[in-house]
Amino acid sequence: MLALRDVSVRLIDPETGVAVNALDSVFMEVEKGEAVVLVGESGAGKTTLLSVAAGLIRVTAGSVFVGGRELTWGDRGQDRWLRAKVGVAFQFPERSFFATTVREEVGLTASLLGWEPERVTAAVERALSAVGLSFNLLDRSPFTLSGGEKRRVALAAALAHEPELLLLDEPEVGMDLRGQKHVRELIQRLKNEGKALLVATHDVDAAMGWADRCVVLKKGRVADTLALTDPWPEGAGARLAPYSWDYTLLRRIYREAHARGWTLPDPHRARDRFLAALTARAKNPAAPGEAEDFPKPMEGPQ
Numbered sequence: 001m002l003a004l005r006d007v008s009v010r011l012i013d014p015e016t017g018v019a020v021n022a023l024d025s026v027f028m029e030v031e032k033g034e035a036v037v038l039v040g041e042s043g044a045g046k047t048t049l050l051s052v053a054a055g056l057i058r059v060t061a062g063s064v065f066v067g068g069r070e071l072t073w074g075d076r077g078q079d080r081w082l083r084a085k086v087g088v089a090f091q092f093p094e095r096s097f098f099a100t101t102v103r104e105e106v107g108l109t110a111s112l113l114g115w116e117p118e119r120v121t122a123a124v125e126r127a128l129s130a131v132g133l134s135f136n137l138l139d140r141s142p143f144t145l146s147g148g149e150k151r152r153v154a155l156a157a158a159l160a161h162e163p164e165l166l167l168l169d170e171p172e173v174g175m176d177l178r179g180q181k182h183v184r185e186l187i188q189r190l191k192n193e194g195k196a197l198l199v200a201t202h203d204v205d206a207a208m209g210w211a212d213r214c215v216v217l218k219k220g221r222v223a224d225t226l227a228l229t230d231p232w233p234e235g236a237g238a239r240l241a242p243y244s245w246d247y248t249l250l251r252r253i254y255r256e257a258h259a260r261g262w263t264l265p266d267p268h269r270a271r272d273r274f275l276a277a278l279t280a281r282a283k284n285p286a287a288p289g290e291a292e293d294f295p296k297p298m299e300g301p302q
């Protein structure tokens, strides 16, 4: 559904005039019915990659294919076709809000595609239900909503016209735990419906349970591509651990390591040392563990 072939994007910082390789020779694919998570530190190129896939940024080199069609720059017919195929929820929803009501905002793409008003209304209601937003918000300005509500409106706006490819930029940020769970379930459902999903996140823990693959970006390059099938493939844990911020994966590795008799520092108390010890272990499984100066993990679920 989406393929990037040797894609590079060079951007010039407007203030300093310094050029940055926001993407550097990136190859990646997302198939129908597949959810791929994009992780990487701030500035790694996640948003740039999603923008390229949405046809919003011109690539400096390489090719981008959506639904088997190679994107070319400045082709109006293609832009319209792409709008129908792709749904995007941006990292900062309020920057992309355009309309004066939630109703209009969520139905914007469907309207631009020329759908009949009744069909747009039905699509808006379906999308609001899918993201768990009350119809009471329909006539509110999207700009006056709470952070979590704005995210949901952005998600609903991405879904309403039923695109085949969804590009979601940190969709859970600013949501409470219930909202985050809802987003995860929604992604799972969209995947089961056969959509292709590419989701950027800082925290790989948020992707556990629904992502098929994880692409790790570092300074614009694909540093790693990992299958995320359960159980985790051997070695994947150590490579993903730096991107575990709610500690779900770190706790799991910690427990498994202790069960195998490895000594690793407690990640909650000494995250950096835990990661360093884990990396050393992954490189050389025969390496001696750290001196154990922390208690063993508690038994039972955590």
Ligand SMILES: Nc1ncnc2c1ncn2[C@@H]1O[C@H](COP(=O)(O)OP(=O)(O)OP(=O)(O)O)[C@@H](O)[C@H]1O
Pocket (backbone or CB within 6 Å): 011, 012, 013, 014, 020, 021, 022, 040, 041, 042, 043, 044, 045, 046, 047, 048, 049, 091, 202
């Ligand atoms: N409009 C722009 N002009 C110049 N440089 C840019 C522009 N947008 C992004 N960059 C640079 O491109 C690189 C990649 O940025 P990008 O926003 O894609 O990262 P990201 O992984 O989404 O980060 P974050 O996790 O903070 O959202 C960074 O070095 C950034 O400074």
Ligand SMILES: [Mg+2]
Pocket (backbone or CB within 6 Å): 046, 047, 048, 091, 169
């Ligand atoms: Mg970003």
